[in-house]
Amino acid sequence: MPASIQHKALLTAFWPGRPDRCAIVSKDVDFQRMRVYDTKSGHVVIDYNAENNEQFTCLRWGQIKQQGKSSNGLVRVIVLGTQSGSILFYSTVTKSIIKRLQGTKPVTDFVLTKDGTIGYAATNELFVTQWNLETESVQRVWLEDTQETTKLVLDHDDTLMATAGKDIHLWDIKTNKVLKKYTGHSDVVTKMLFTKDDKHLVSIAEGDVHVHVWNTSLQNQDVTDLAGLVMSEPAIDVDVSGTGTILAVSVDGRLGLWENPVSEDAPVIVTRSAKRTPSAIIRVVTKDSEKNAVPLLAAVFGNKDEVAFGRGSGLTPQFENVSYRDSDGNIVPETVLTRSSIITIDSISLPSTPSNQSLLILALKANDTDHINRCLVPEPEMIRANVMQLPTAQVVPLVHHLMNRLKTSCSKNLVVIMWFKTVLLVHSAYLMTKPALVTSLAGIHKNLGSAERFPKTLALQGRLGLIQSQIDARTRQIWNTENDDDDVLEQSESESESEEEEEEEEEEDDMLDLVGDADAMEEVCAY
Numbered sequence: 244m245p246a247s248i249q250h251k252a253l254l255t256a257f258w259p260g261r262p263d264r265c266a267i268v269s270k271d272v273d274f275q276r277m278r279v280y281d282t283k284s285g286h287v288v289i290d291y292n293a294e295n296n297e298q299f300t301c302l303r304w305g306q307i308k309q310q311g312k313s314s315n316g317l318v319r320v321i322v323l324g325t326q327s328g329s330i331l332f333y334s335t336v337t338k339s340i341i342k343r344l345q346g347t348k349p350v351t352d353f354v355l356t357k358d359g360t361i362g363y364a365a366t367n368e369l370f371v372t373q374w375n376l377e378t379e380s381v382q383r384v385w386l387e388d389t390q391e392t393t394k395l396v397l398d399h400d401d402t403l404m405a406t407a408g409k410d411i412h413l414w415d416i417k418t419n420k421v422l423k424k425y426t427g428h429s430d431v432v433t434k435m436l437f438t439k440d441d442k443h444l445v446s447i448a449e450g451d452v453h454v455h456v457w458n459t460s461l462q463n464q465d466v467t468d469l470a471g472l473v474m475s476e477p478a479i480d481v482d483v484s485g486t487g488t489i490l491a492v493s494v495d496g497r498l499g500l501w502e503n504p505v506s507e508d509a510p511v512i513v514t515r516s517a518k519r520t521p522s523a524i525i526r527v528v529t530k531d532s533e534k535n536a537v538p539l540l541a542a543v544f545g546n547k548d549e550v551a552f553g554r555g556s557g558l559t560p561q562f563e564n565v566s567y568r569d570s571d572g573n574i575v576p577e578t579v580l581t582r583s584s585i586i587t588i589d590s591i592s593l594p595s596t597p598s599n600q601s602l603l604i605l606a607l608k609a610n611d612t613d614h615i616n617r618c619l620v621p622e623p624e625m626i627r628a629n630v631m632q633l634p635t636a637q638v639v640p641l642v643h644h645l646m647n648r649l650k651t652s653c654s655k656n657l658v659v660i661m662w663f664k665t666v667l668l669v670h671s672a673y674l675m676t677k678p679a680l681v682t683s684l685a686g687i688h689k690n691l692g693s694a695e696r697f698p699k700t701l702a703l704q705g706r707l708g709l710i711q712s713q714i715d716a717r718t719r720q721i722w723n724t725e726n727d728d729d730d731v732l733e734q735s736e737s738e739s740e741s742e743e744e745e746e747e748e749e750e751e752d753d754m755l756d757l758v759g760d761a762d763a764m765e766e767v768c769a770y
Contacts, residue, residue, distance in 0.1 A: 252557030254302035255480075255541040257282075262543045262551035262564070264288075266321055268299045269557035270612070275299050277323065279335070282551060282562035289321075289338055298326035305355035307332060307342065307362075307376050317359050324350025330364060330374075344374055352395045354404075363404065365392035371406055385419060396435040396444075403459065405444055407432035413444070413459060425457045425466050439485050443469065443505055447478040447491065454478055454491045456505050470504040473518040484544040491521075496536030498525040498552060500567055502574055523567050525578045527554055537582055548572075554582070558610055603629055607637045607644070615644050621658045623665075630665045638670045639677060 253275065258264035266279045266289075274296055279289035293299065301324035306317040318341070323331040328346035330353055333339070348366035355362050361382075362374040371385040371392055390408030397404050403422075404414045409431050413423040428448035435446040437459070444457040454472035458465045472489065480492040489501045499521030527537040540560055542552035548568040553560045561582075569575055606614035620626065633641065645666065648659040667674065 252540050252553075252560070254299060255553065255557075256302045256304060257541060257543040257551065258304050262545040265541070265553055265560075265562065266302055266304070267540070267553070267557055267560060268302055268323075277302070277321070277333070279321070280553075280560065280562065282553070282564075285562060289333075289335065291333060291338075297329070297331075300324045300326055300350050301352045303353055303355070306357075306359045307355065308359035309341070322353050322355065322362075324353050324364070328366070330362070342376070342379070344376075344379060346372065351391075351393045354395045354397050356397065356401045358401075361401075363395055363397075365395050365406065367391050367393075371395065383419075385414075391431075393431045394433065394435050396437060398437045398441040398459075399439070400441065403437075403441070405435050405437075405446075407435055407446065409448070411435070411444070411446060411457070422461060423457075423459070423464070423466055425455070427453075427455055427468055433479070434481055436481070436483060438483050438487060445481055445483055445489060447481045450477045452477050452493075454481055454489060454501075456489070470501070471519050472499075472501050472504055473520060474499050480539075480541045482543045488544070490542055490544065490550055492539045492542045492552070496527060496538050496554075498539060498542055498550065499523070500525070500550070500574070523574050523576055523578070525550065525552075525565055525567065525580070527580045527582055530581055530583060533579065533581075556609070556611075558612070603641075604634065604637055607640045610640070612644065615641075616648075619658055619662055621661065623661065626662055626665050627669070630662070630669045633670075635670070635673050638666065638673055642666060642674070 252267045252269050254266075254268035256266050258266075263282050264279055265282050266277060268275055268277045270276075275293040275298060277289070277291045277293075277299065278287050280286065281288050301322075303322040304319070305322055306319050308316050309318045319335045320341070321333045321335065323333060325331065326349045328348050328350060330344040330346065330350055331340050332342035334341045344362075344364075346364065346366065348368055350364055351367055352365040353362060355376075360376055362376055364372045364374060366372070368391060369386055373382045373385070374380070375382050385406075390410060392406050392408055394407045395404060397416075402416055404416050406412050406414065409428055411425040411428075411432060412421050413425070414420065415422055425444075425446075428446065429451050430449040432446050432448045435444060437444055442458070442460060444459050446455045446457070447453075452474050453468070454470070454474065455468045456470040456472065458467075458469055470489075472491070474491055474493040475497060476493040476495040478491040478493055482490050484490075487503050487505065489504055491499050493499065500523040501519065502522045504519065527539065529535040529537060537554050540553040540555075540557065542550055545551040545564050549564050549566050551562065551564045553562050555561050563580070565578060565580070567575055567578065602614060603618040606618060618629070642663075645659055645663045649663070
């Protein structure tokens with residue numbers, strides 16, 4: 244069992260040049276989900292669930308050309324590469340997939356030209372594919388030497404492209420020729436980017452503590468690391484400011500900054516022994532202890548002398564902007580931020596059983612889908628015991644989790660339906676006080692009822708409709724009561740009590756009918 248209940252983000256990317264948007268791909272139940280956050284408010288502005296159990300393998304911001312969609316014909320998109328070879332273009336305006344390219348191999352990276360007409364795809368093989376996005380056709384395929392390509396990056400003029408596996412090749416796009424080859428990373432490259440003037444290329448690699456800076460000038464054949472930047476632990480993200488300052492995020496939660504690491508008079512670093520540690524360090528620690536680092540998801544340069552970063556869980560990230568200079572303009576050697584600790588399983592003593600009630604409550608509070616799923620055991624007695632002991636504050640979160648699970652194939656969710664049925668039965672009175680939940684439940688039977696092979700689930704719609712009608716009727720009654728005190732005074736106490744009892748009985752009957760339909764769903768799934 245993992246020691247921490249936090250979720251790591253599978254893929255993270257800030258909006259280039261504007262740190263007020265951050266896209267994060269994380270695993271949610273049986274599918275992957277891409278969310279875009281407003282980093283100022285922390286609110287989710289886009290929420291997209293993968294279709295047909297697609298597994299996302301790369302995430303990029305960009306824009307593509309679509310006539311009539313905007314003044315310049317460019318539409319901002321988020322590009323999602325998939326394990327199946329598809330390349331999805333998600334519009335941030337329409338909040339939908341507006342284009343799909345179909346390949347045959349898992350996509351490891353994808354980059355777009357600035358005019359939005361050409362895209363380059365890297366796959367886990369020896370080729371780079373050039374796509375014409377207007378015709379949705381392949382223009383040419385490049386053979387990438389003898390290594391699989393993991394990352395791509397274009398310079399600011401779209402004339403040079405760097406491709407990387409473990410080694411990095413610098414290509415002339417027009418002639419399709421390799422201009423330079425850089426070696427030095429100990430494993431496959433995970434991110435590359437050109438500096439603003441395109442004179443240097445910055446790269447990091449899997450498990451590598453070094454941040455490499457390469458000379459891209461074609462006037463010389465220098466292919467050595469120019470800076471020798473090094474972190475205490477392997478780097479997971481990197482960015483370059485307009486002035487040439489470099490930042491890197493390490494796996495131990497440190498954010499390092501190097502101010503002007505490469506200049507005209509800087510010596511060329513030719514050995515690994517000449518290491519340059521960061522000029523400044525930013526750390527986020529818990530309130531419990533400075534030794535407990537809060538993990539950083541990604542970071543990017545923000546406004547003047549600021550860095551923006553996401554921290555914590557991939558499902559519930561938090562964002563901050565921090566200045567790395569003091570009031571006099573000097574770089575601050577170390578900044579330590581104290582924030583709330585992340586909920587971990589180690590923070591409490593739990594029995595080993597994955598269905599333990601404390602673990603379920605903890606997982607629901609942290610919105611940790613993996614650990615919630617671990618608690619969804621198939622034993623009826625344990626299900627009822629867990630549901631009966633569940634605090635009312637966690638009932639709705641559990642219902643929402645079960646509803647998300649029911650969006651997937653019914654045949655895989657027999658256990659989920661057993662839990663769903665028990666929750667409806669045990670907590671029916673409480674759930675009837677949540678009108679908004681009925682609206683959410685309506686989405687379930689619409690989704691399940693659309694499948695012809697599950698005809699019995701169609702009855703659920705009628706039952707939920709009755710419940711909604713009951714709630715609407717109660718709401719109208721309260722409204723009329725508040726606006727007609729004379730009518731209220733005319734009712735006897737015994738009549739009011741009788742009507743309340745009848746309403747409660749009707750609500751209980753409706754909920755029991757809903758449970759009965761859940762039984763039918765269970766029979767269908769079992770069949």
